[in-house]
Amino acid sequence: MSDRVEVVDYDPEWPEEFAKLGKALRAELTKRYFRERPGARRVHIHVRELGSFSQQVPLLLRDHLRAHPAEAAEFGEAKRRWAHEFAEDRRAYLAAKEPLVWELLRRADAWAQEIGWRPGPSDA
Structure with a gap:
């Protein structure tokens, strides 16, 4: 896979930005989970709090x-x-x-x- 993966600090604007891309956000206290919109190609992105x-x-x-x-x-x-x-x-x-x-x-x-x-x- 040639796509770059980068680790950055959590940005509270992500949910809104992902929503613009048609992605959904499920949030827990130490984890954010992004999914594709219904009918789009399957995507899972897990963002977790460091050390949690x-x-x-x-x-x-x-x-x-x-x-x-x-x-x-x-x-x-x-x-x-x-x-x-x-x-x-x-x-x-x-x-x-x-x-x-x-x-x-x-x-x-x-x-x-x-x-x-x-x-x-x-x-x-």
Whole structure:
């Protein structure tokens, strides 16, 4: 992919700017989630507060899966299988993957405790 990714401070004008582009914003206290407008090409943009729990958990899972390729392959295969099986039912897809995600997070937490994991620099 040739599109550049850049990390910048949150700008409170983003929701309005994204709305002009036809994107929708879902906001939580430490996370902003942008989606495409209905009928447009699928786009997900997650903006998380630096150092927040909602930032660190995905980084922990990412780093754990990078350090454990067999688990990453297992997760990828399961997600592809469920995406095919539940192509028209997003809620069923999420329900199917939830137990494995929690199991991987338990493994990732144990791994983090074992090695003294801390979030590293951004990939962006």
